[in-house]
Amino acid sequence: MSLDKLSRRRALGLGLGALVIGATGCGGGGGPKQAPAATAAPTEYTGPSVSLKFWNGFTGGDGPVMKKLVDQFNTEHPNIQVSMNVYKWEDYYAKVPAAVSAGQGPDLGIMHVDSVATNAARQVVLPLDDVANALGLTEADFSPPVWKAGVYKGARYSIPLDVHPLGMFYNKTVMKQAGLDPEQPPRTGEEYMAALEALKKAGIQGHWATPFPFTGSMQFGTLLHQNGGRLFADDAGVSRFAEDPGVQALTWLVELVNKGYSPKNVGQDADFIALQNGKAAFNWNGIWSINTLKEIKNLEWGVAPLPRIGSQPAAWAGSHQFVVFKQRTPDPNKLTAAKVFINWISGHSLEWAKGGQVPARKSIRDGAEFAALKEQAAIGTQIDYLYFLPSVAGIGDASAVVDQAINAAILLRKSPKDALTEAAAKADKILEANRKKYGA
Incomplete structure (x- = not known):
């Protein structure tokens, strides 16, 4: 995560004064409406070839790390091709709601945890309880603070990728x-x-x-x-x-x-x-x-x-979390493929940790390879004592x-x-x- 501009730092999801999205035209008041549920997915995708648009704000040293993971995923999944678009965080948070409102939004992306509830309320992102259930993900696979932080009004809207304490x-x-x-x-x-x-x-x-x-x-x-x-x-x-x-x-x-x-x-x-x-x-x-x-x-x-x-x-x-964006015409194959991608990246987040993160996935944090990253591991020992803002729009x-x-x-x-x-x-x-x- 580069340290070049304060405006970008504000977009880290500071937990105090976190950047919030003004998603004009993407719905508002009255809370989110349930989107059509995605088809339950295993960890493999066997459907027809699909292309997924993946947006994020990893413009610093973390960008090449994520790009390398995406390229590896594409190589191992010839029927899923993920294209990654990277914007400065402040631009990303302006572009995403506008694109979703116009029916031209990406399929999935990354959001700082402090921005999830606001986007859920504005119907920019979809509920992901089915993703967590289909992939068998529970609080025990992560840690209580970071897992609970992605729930808004009783529904899960994000899947944790990392924490950066x-x-x-x-x-x-x-x-x-x-x-x-x-x-x-x-x-x-x-x-x-x-x-x-x-x-x-x-x-x-x-x-x-x-x-x-x-x-x-x-x-x-x-x-x-x-x-x-x-x-x-x-x-x-x-x-x-x-x-x-x-x-x-x-x-x-x-x-x-x-x-x-x-x-x-x-x-x-x-x-x-x-x-x-x-x-x-x-x-x-x-x-x-x-x-x-x-x-x-x-x-x-x-x-x-x-x-x-x-x-x-x-x-x-802070925490980077996966989200899936609302589409005018949901594509069940893309939703299924997105689940596979999210689960795969989460399971391969040791490489992500090298970019300066603590993997949210407990199985990665408990491994010998993460322990060998002594600086990240030292900070990672705080995982159960982290705090996040209330999940409120x-x-x-x-x-x-x-x-x-x-x-x-x-x-x-x-x-x-x-x-x-x-x-x-x-x-x-x-x-x-x-x-x-x-x-x-």
């Missing part, structure tokens, strides 16, 4: 300068604060607090959940991020600045650059950072699960205001409590408007 990246050279053991990164809140204090005494600001959604909002959400809080009620009826756990989480980030563990006014990406340049010891960032750091010569670094600052483990994550509109609160607090313009309280009032109005827009 935050991890704690650390500069071993910097740790050694402060007398810290570079092979024993901090695991608890007490250990983490002790490490930051040791770094401070050595003249090093160890954890740069970024006020930007990438990755300040991700860090806030992580700390919120570690403190036992939630961004929203499960049904997204009201916001909850301004409650005590949220205030504690944002205060912790602000105190990094106030206590001198972080500089003020950290710029976008400056925290990640500081890790690479030996100016910071720790950086909480996404799994996609692995391949970036591997390209830097002579950099001694490692990655571990996020430290447990609060009372329970938790970590932000338009939820990203409400979560976007949290970004503003985090920015104002970390830049010391507002207190954490005031910033979150103001944002919660705005978010609650958006949630109410969404209930009217999409149907309660």
Whole structure:
């Protein structure tokens, strides 16, 4: 996953301020209607030759990895030919609903999990319970958080491909300068604060607090959940991020600045650059950072699960999930072939993991080959502690205001409590408007 533009990062499905689709003309209010069910499919397709259009936003280093998998699938399935179209995520999320509305949409694609419910409500994507049932896929094949995240109003609309969580990246050279053991990164809140204090005494600001959604909002959400809080009620009826756990989480980030563990006014990406340049010891960032750091010569670094600052483990994550798009005239053969493709890619997601992902499929994660990808495997140990936004249409509109609160607090313009309280009032109005827009 390339790290070139913030607009693309927003499309990662941040879990805070996630990109939401305005699918004009693709239906709305009143919830989704059931599309004609696809014919139950085995893992092989024996029908007539079909061509499938597969769209996604893998324009970074992950694109060639997926293209290689698609080419292999086509070679092994001569009666199914999959063509892959790749767009920037922001363009993809504009093109897909328009194409579906015009009757010219792709057959299947990838969506970030935070966008699935909105597209289901707008009837852009089809229910996939029959796909999961036909392929024998259950929660036990994945993990509870990522499996449940693809369900909207009691129906499944997506099949998980991966998760891409935050991890704690650390500069071993910097740790050694402060007398810290570079092979024993901090695991608890007490250990983490002790490490930051040791770094401070050595003249090093160890954890740069970024006020930007990438990755300040991700860090806030992580700390919120570690403190036992939630961004929203499960049904997204009201916001909850301004409650005590949220205030504690944002205060912790602000105190990094106030206590001198972080500089003020950290710029976008400056925290990640500081890790690479030996100016910071720790950086909480996404799994996609692995391949970036591997390209830097002579950099001694490692990655571990996020430290447990609060009372329970938790970590932000995004997830790429397969979806099947609504067609004006459903083709049972294409729907069957799409099931085979989804299942095949999921079962071959070890190669996908090398691009900087954690496979959603448990059988892949439990294998020796994935364990050999030590950095991905380290981050993957958090799989059962990941959180996602409630599967509610338009939820990203409400979560976007949290970004503003985090920015104002970390830049010391507002207190954490005031910033979150103001944002919660705005978010609650958006949630109410969404209930009217999409149907309660």
